[in-house]
Amino acid sequence: MDGMAGIWTRDTAWRQGHVLTTEAIQALGLSHPETPDSTCVVVISHDCDLANDALQIEPDVEVIVGRHLPKGDGNYFWAKAPRRLHVDVLQNGTAVVVELVATAKRIVPKHALAAFFPDATYSFPGKSLSALRSWLGVRYNRAAFPDPFVDRLSQSKVDKRLAKIIEPVGNLLSAVYFDVDSGKEIDHSDGSPYDLKIVLAYPPGDDPEQTADDVEKVETAIADLFEEKHFDQTISKWNGVALKACMSISEDDLRVSRARLLTQWRLEYMTLKADEEQHGAFT
The missing domain is CATH 2.30.30 (SH3 type barrels.)
Structure with missing residues (x-):
């Protein structure tokens, strides 16, 4: 009975995810x-x-x-x-x-x-x-992206804009993956753009077709954002970051072998410095 002294045993009723009264x-x-x-x-x-x-x-x-x-x-x-x-x-x-x-x-x-x-x-x-x-x-197992790459997204404010694009439908997305330079370490000190591919993974849900349509709108918005901020229309060249592809894929179709080659982009990169606190929605 709750509140009475007890002895902890292997048969405890407690499991991960249980809630206290x-x-x-x-x-x-x-x-x-x-x-x-x-x-x-x-x-x-x-x-x-x-x-x-x-x-x-x-x-x-x-x-x-x-x-x-x-x-x-x-x-x-x-x-x-x-x-x-x-x-x-x-x-x-x-x-x-x-x-x-x-x-x-x-x-x-x-x-x-x-x-x-x-x-x-x-x-x-x-x-x-x-x-x-x-x-x-x-919290204990997340990859780091090159500081210059993160800085370029921050300077163009693509990081925060990306968060705002995702926020309204964020519950539909299980992960946002970045493939930067195909996983290779390339020196961009000469100002050359990082090659970036983005994969939006989502659970199909009860209505896979509708979910796919909703996520596809996010895909289009992200592509438009990068083109607006990092593509110079006058000379037809990418500046800072070159978005080579932005695609959405159902979790049912995302192979484990492929996921291992991608790095998940966590929201801390988009909105926070290490010493800042998170308070509610992004601004």
């Missing part, structure tokens, strides 16, 4: 600091670590103190931003948006959490749980 949140002091009434605390420890009852080895459970939002931001769905995640969760069968921030991780001793059961009114759909797991790994 209001009673557990209050008892453990895990309310959201800004909006306590909208608090949603999510367990992020791996299932194997949760099942480990050798408390001298795995004494704690890692959680994130998140919160409910009235509406999600497309730029934060599908683990596109490493510091902030918006994810669809079911509460009493109704879809709600939960926001998780990487710096809001907390440690809860297993012996303390053993006194409570997960909130049975919540559940993470399979795709949402997969997005959560991907996001947890992204």
Whole structure:
């Protein structure tokens, strides 16, 4: 029963993606600091670590103190931003948006959490749980692009414009991949443009044709943006960055071997410096 002392065992009911009850949140002091009434605390420890009852080895459970939002931001769905995640969760069968921030991780001793059961009114759909797991790994496993390449996108403000293009339909896109110079290290100190190919990956959803049409509009908008900012019409040459292709592809058609050759463009490159905080939608 919630609130009563318990013993942590391998048969614990807790799993990654489970949500704490209001009673557990209050008892453990895990309310959201800004909006306590909208608090949603999510367990992020791996299932194997949760099942480990050798408390001298795995004494704690890692959680994130998140919160409910009235509406999600497309730029934060599908683990596109490493510091902030918006994810669809079911509460009493109704879809709600939960926001998780990487710096809001907390440690809860297993012996303390053993006194409570997960909130049975919540559940993470399979795709949402997969997005959560991907996001947890992204912070420690993300590629860096050449600084001059990032600077050129920043100077032309393509980075922020790209974020604004993606935001309205960001929930449709599972990933934005960049192929810069076909993965080769090329010296562009002479001012020559970086060759860039962009791949927009998306889950087909319940209506694959409509989803494909919606993503194709994003594809066209991105191509137009790069042509506006990086293509000199007077001399018919690319300046800074040459967009060689922008294409969309369903996850069902994106081969693993091909995905391995691409580098995911995370939203931190578009909007943030390392010492800046993320506050809601981009401006």
